[in-house]
Amino acid sequence: MYRIEVIGSLKGLTWSSGHYVPDNEKCKNFHGHDYSIDVIIDSEEVEKSGMAIDFTIVKKSIKPVIEGMDHKFMVPETDIRQNSNPNFIDIYVEDNYRGTMSKNDIFVFPYPTDTAEFIAKYCYKEIFGRLLRIMHQFKLRVIIHEGPGNTAAYWEK
Template sequence: MYRIEVVGALKGLTWSSGHYVPDNEKCKNFHGHDYSIDVIIDSDGVKSSGMAIDFTIVKQAIKPVIEDMDHKFMIPEDDIRQNENPGFIDIYVRGKYRGTMSRSDIFAFPYSADTAEFIAKYCYDKIFAKLLGLMENFRLKVTIHEGPGNMATYSEN
């Protein structure tokens, strides 16, 4: 078994985003974090090059995923309502109006909450899809760091 690890904080794979977690007393208010991502790939073998996959290719698979969230406010898709002005969206949390934002300032998050756990799952799905055509027999693990010392990991094994 071969293991490739990319530590995002050391490789510039970081971003800043705002979010809220409605079911958490402290985190229900709008706030933000600096995030980083770590990716671990376990592979059963290596190619003729001697590499399971080039680190550059792994970083190229990660960058567009995190760039979509960078300097955006992550809003769960279910909380987004179209404003009468097409350039803006209204935010409704649990059916209660919370504010209006420019559409260009938000990232429509495809899960019910933009927790570190769901961000890890979201990134896992996107990165796995990109690596699928480039590798065979591999396992992926994605860890999201929400500021220093707080992290959530997603893998399917």
């Protein structure tokens, strides 16, 4: 078995985003974090080149995923309501109005909340789909660092 690891904090694979976690007393308020991502790929095969996959290809698969979230406010799609102005959205958490933001300032998050765990799952799904076009037999693990010392990981068996 071969393992490839890309450590995001050492490779510039970082971003900053705002979010909220409604079911957490401290985190229910709007706030933000600096994030980084680590990606681990296990493969039983190497290519003719001797590599399981080129590190550059892995980084190119990660960058568009995290760039979509960078300097955006993550809002779960279930919390979005259309504002009367088509350039803005209203944020409702559990049917309570929380604010209005420009569509340009948000990242519509496809999970019920934007915890580090769900960010890891989102990144996993996006990166896996990109790598699947290049590799066939591999296992992927994604680790999200929410500031220094706090991590959440996602992988599938």
